Amino acid sequence: MDDRPRPRRDPAAYTRHLCRLHPVGSPADCAGTMIETMRRTGIRHLILLVEASGSDAATLRNIDRLGREVLPAVRAAAADGER
DSSP: OOOOOOOOOOHHHHHHHHHHHSOOSSHHHHHHHHHHHHHHHOOOOOOOOOOOOSSHHHHHHHHHHIIIIIHHHHHHHHHHHHO
């Protein structure tokens, strides 16, 4: 935005970097990434964005799975950290 030249990124390396930082993968992988972020940073509240996956129904399934399969583990870990 400030017109300074930026170094070019290796797209594959940048993709790997983003996948390490963000909750991507199985429900256990996603929960683990969020829990590690909470542990490392000390934060206790997360704001999540859900990738739209091409159709309204698929996006709603992703949101449902997040609530059923990922967030319970994250909440349990946060509760354990508060004790």
